[in-house]
Amino acid sequence: MSTLEIRDLKVAVEDKEILRGVNLTVKSGETHAIMGPNGSGKSTLAYAIAGHPKYTITGGEVLLDGVDLLELSVDERARAGLFLAMQYPVEVPGVSVSNFLRSAVTAVRGEAPKLRQFAKDLKAGMDSLSIDGAFAQRNLNEGFSGGEKKRHEILQLELLKPKIAVLDETDSGLDVDALRVVSEGINRFRASGETGVLLITHYTRILRYVTPEFVHVFAGGRIVEEGGPELAEKLEAEGYEQYTKASA
């Protein structure tokens, strides 16, 4: 049983205040959707929790099972059980997918996986996400299409098995088939009931595959409305206009 608590989080980028007091609690077994217009600060929230150096925390707390994540380095946060699937996964030249994944799994588990077992797990993970085995030898994200990058983010999610996963627009840039494959991956991850998901998205489309218990509307750097899945339907019908006006 895990809990991520975000309390009154305030974040600035280059002296510009972006997050203006975010409060949110995600428990294992729960899926929360954060929806909001472009530029409202959704990625800022995700990156700030993960510890990206570009973002300055100006107030508030982020606790994972009572541990203050903001005191930890980026890699310590990941090893504490936090995972961030990035909106734009970066290309890392010269580092192969398999080498990277083995290093990550070793770091998170605290010991190197048995080579044979790892190869098996990797193969199974790639198969279930319809990723061609040849990708293991390719450089990390280099030359991957948008959809291929997102599948690899979910592959990492499934291999690393974090306590809490923050998925930043994992659905964007996916065609219908890829969306289904990726959603199934997220659902496998959720199936244990021991993990929590914070799903950031711009569109309701993915929520038909990955049903959230809670929906939060994000605008102007804070949560402006909260509800159940029905809120997503309302946003689908009415758009974000009422919130962008209100927060401007």
Place this chain on the structure above:
Amino acid sequence: MGLNEKPLSTLHEKASYDLDDFEVPTGREEAWRFTPLSRLRGLHDGKAEVTGQVLVQVHTPAGVTAEWVGREDPRIGQAYVPADRVSAQAYNAFEKALVVTVPKESVPAEPIRVEVRGGGVDGASYGHIVVKVEALAEALVVIEHQGSAIYADNIEFVVGDGASLKVVTLQDWADDAVHVSHHHAQLARDATFRGFTVTLGGDLVRLSPSVSYTGPGGDADLSGVYFADAGQHLEHRLLVDHSHPNCKSNVDYRGALQGEDAHTVWIGDVIIRVAAEGTDTYELNRNLILTDGARADSVPNLEILTGEVAGAGHASTSGRLDDEHIFYLQARGIPFDEARRLVIRGFLGQLIEKIQIDELRERVLSAVEAELAR
């Protein structure tokens, strides 16, 4: 013998066997302005005493001959004319030259290995090597440098018609070594040359790989990786002289630098002379500066004297480790130091992949790995 008569470009105007044709460098010359002369230990001004102990050993596979010969041997100095003061010094001071011959149409099964081992920095040593690959033969040469030495040498690679030569040189010197070396490859018609330099050790290493062509259709690839630690000066000065039509050249060097006063210099000169129509050339240098206090100088020069080139370009970049790369790896739990190692290894590894012999590639990778772990 006086100044060489070949057509001169604005780059590299001098070439001579005669030491007196070269003034003692002062450090103001274009060719010497990056090199800390005081650390050359007298290689450049004749003050070095020739009492050094450098042992050169050669292992040849069946069918390949290796001979130690005197300077009167006609095969010496055929392909290469010394192009600077230290090179001329080495040319005039070596005792015996090593001449390796790969006979016509032969394809030795194993690499030719040359081990250069220094036994101290009490005096200087000079060397000369000629590797002749005759028409249509194919060979691989591995030259390794280890130990401590003050050493200057010239190496001539003479690649015959339709022949192919691959050379890997490893500068894995001890911390106090000083090494100044010219590697010249002369490509006959349709010859192929693949040079790969790995420079890791030494206090000061200055390598000048160059290529010339004596007929059309030659293809040269010069690659290199280097890793400079605190206080090291690693300099690579490349020259590709296109004087015949339809030849190719590709230069790709990558370096990483870390620590106070780690200094690397990369000069990439390419000349495309009037006769060299249809030349296709590209040169690239990329540097990764890992800490403050390290400096990478990178100067590509492309001089085109003909209107008819197939392709000619160059690029040079020097930058820091990309924060986004490190963040991505760290966000997957990989600790900072290891993330950094993975990214640097990847950056250099992309070039090292070019080494086709597994055992050698692994050795180079582990040498880089050891450098990263320091």
